[in-house]
Amino acid sequence: QKEVEQNSGPLSVPEGAIASLNCTYSDRGSQSFFWYRQYSGKSPELIMFIYSNGDKEDGRFTAQLNKASQYVSLLIRDSQPSDSATYLCAVKDSSASKIIFGSGTRLSIRP
Amino acid sequence: EADIYQTPRYLVIGTGKKITLECSQTMGHDKMYWYQQDPGMELHLIHYSYGVNSTEKGDLSSESTVSRIRTEHFPLTLESARPSHTSQYLCASSESGAAKNIQYFGAGTRLSVL
Numbered sequence: 278q279k280e281v282e283q284n285s286g287p288l289s290v291p292e293g294a295i296a297s298l299n300c301t302y303s304d305r306g307s308q309s310f311f312w313y314r315q316y317s318g319k320s321p322e323l324i325m326f327i328y329s330n331g332d333k334e335d336g337r338f339t340a341q342l343n344k345a346s347q348y349v350s351l352l353i354r355d356s357q358p359s360d361s362a363t364y365l366c367a368v369k370d371s372s373a374s375k376i377i378f379g380s381g382t383r384l385s386i387r388p
Numbered sequence: 389e390a391d392i393y394q395t396p397r398y399l400v401i402g403t404g405k406k407i408t409l410e411c412s413q414t415m416g417h418d419k420m421y422w423y424q425q426d427p428g429m430e431l432h433l434i435h436y437s438y439g440v441n442s443t444e445k446g447d448l449s450s451e452s453t454v455s456r457i458r459t460e461h462f463p464l465t466l467e468s469a470r471p472s473h474t475s476q477y478l479c480a481s482s483e484s485g486a487a488k489n490i491q492y493f494g495a496g497t498r499l500s501v502l
Contacts, residue, residue, distance in 0.1 A: 309489045311490065319496075320495055321478075367491075374438055374484075374489075375421065380429075380430035
């Protein structure tokens with residue numbers, strides 16, 4: 278059973294600080310990695326994807342991938358109250374045309 | 389504008405009724421997916437499709453069925469709804485290709501079975 282593990286939280290971060298979200302995965306052959314944000318009662322929306330080892334930056338968001346350690350992280354700089362949501366880590370299944378989602382980390386940004 | 393649409397958004401129905409949840413996408417994506425998600429809980433893949441006339445069962449056992457007769461349309465059917473089917477159902481689609489596995493989600497259908 279291929280798995281994606283995340284700490285469920287809640288993770289509480291003060292406004293303006295850096296939020297750090299982490300994820301580990303079991304499928305060593307995975308090549309594609311995603312972070313989705315899901316507000317309560319809404320659908321998941323993609324915020325970052327990464328395919329290569331290292332860092333990928335997009336605005337306030339940075340995704341980090343370490344394939345040797347099977348570890349993906351998401352950093353959110355200058356956290357805003359609007360960043361309060363559940364963040365889902367997702368990994369492309371290496372042997373099937375589907376994505377394996379983690380159970381999500383609930384992030385709360387306190388003013 | 390390319391998008392993915394789900395109807396109805398909300399459905400309240402009695403036990404034993406047959407229902408079909410609709411999902412259509414205008415992005416020309418080959419792959420489509422159905423997920424089930426209870427409030428505050430994780431996503432569970434229940435069905436997916438690689439393309440026309442292809443359907444696969446997902447990781448969560450489901451009493452629903454799907455069909456893929458047209459690329460843009462991927463309906464989900466429950467032959468006899470039960471209270472245990474009460475949940476949110478999310479449809480998603482993605483392109484084919486090695487680097488094109490990003491899934492785009494519809495707004496979801498929130499189903500209540502009384």
